Amino acid sequence: MRTETLSAAEPYLIRQDYTAYTQEQHAVWAELVERVYPELEKHAAREYLEGFEIIGLQRDCLPHLGSISARLEPRTGWNSTPVSGFLPAPAFFEMLATRRFPTTTWLRSKDSLEYTPEPDIFHDVFGHVPMHAHAVFAGFLERYGRVCAAMQDDAVLEKLGRIFWYTVEFGVIRQHGEIKAYGSGIISSQGECRNVMSGGCAIRDFTLDEVLRTPVKVDELHKLLFAVESFDQIYDAMNEAEQRAMNGTL
Numbered sequence: 592m593r594t595e596t597l598s599a600a601e602p603y604l605i606r607q608d609y610t611a612y613t614q615e616q617h618a619v620w621a622e623l624v625e626r627v628y629p630e631l632e633k634h635a636a637r638e639y640l641e642g643f644e645i646i647g648l649q650r651d652c653l654p655h656l657g658s659i660s661a662r663l664e665p666r667t668g669w670n671s672t673p674v675s676g677f678l679p680a681p682a683f684f685e686m687l688a689t690r691r692f693p694t695t696t697w698l699r700s701k702d703s704l705e706y707t708p709e710p711d712i713f714h715d716v717f718g719h720v721p722m723h724a725h726a727v728f729a730g731f732l733e734r735y736g737r738v739c740a741a742m743q744d745d746a747v748l749e750k751l752g753r754i755f756w757y758t759v760e761f762g763v764i765r766q767h768g769e770i771k772a773y774g775s776g777i778i779s780s781q782g783e784c785r786n787v788m789s790g791g792c793a794i795r796d797f798t799l800d801e802v803l804r805t806p807v808k809v810d811e812l813h814k815l816l817f818a819v820e821s822f823d824q825i826y827d828a829m830n831e832a833e834q835r836a837m838n839g840t841l
């Protein structure tokens with residue numbers, strides 16, 4: 592049972608009204624899953640696919656966040672907490688630091704299956720939450736939240752945001768000689784997944800220095816991403832980033 596109370600994030604907490612979802616919305620979820628899952632069986636990291644089963648995601652109906660959290664919390668202490676929408680940075684970091692993943696409850700419409708300007712429940716739950724069942728990734732994500740929550744300097748936070756972008760959102764890993772996706776932005780987007788897996792994107796070895804000097808681009812398919820060999824690497828990178836941030840060398 593979590594004891595820390597939220598302050599910055601408190602105004603954004605909502606309840607998920609599961610009964611309000613329509614049959615059409617469940618059908619949109621099913622279509623979204625059907626579009627990408629066959630690709631993911633080939634191209635997603637093993638830990639993502641295991642997490643998908645662990646948290647009990649269904650392919651044909653929207654996720655009930657309470658049920659997801661009930662399966663996830665005993666494993667890693669993470670939960671999937673419903674929020675009203677995009678969170679300001681302090682609220683977002685506060686939630687990550689206490690292993691609560693801010694989760695939107697709305698779903699994109701049938702007319703915009705590939706793209707939404709803001710994250711929806713498909714991006715947040717299908718894309719992100721399975722990885723939270725992996726102990727090392729789970730620890731990394733909490734650490735990211737704790738480090739960012741303690742930082743005031745916008746330039747430092749922008750650099751730390753690049754770590755998040757090239758791991759949590761667009762991370763890839765080498766497994767048995769192949770590139771596999773674990774980042775939500777690849778997992779939840781047919782276009783991004785195909786771009787990466789068809790060789791449309793250069794893949795370099797993940798190093799903290801290179802990630803920190805690679806700005807984020809949000810308006811085009813990626814031309815460069817960074818592959819880790821294991822999730823220990825991103826946990827260690829976060830420790831290193833914290834040390835550098837503390838002594839002013841990030």
Ligand SMILES: [Fe+2]
Nearest residue numbers: 710714760775
């Ligand atoms: Fe995301």
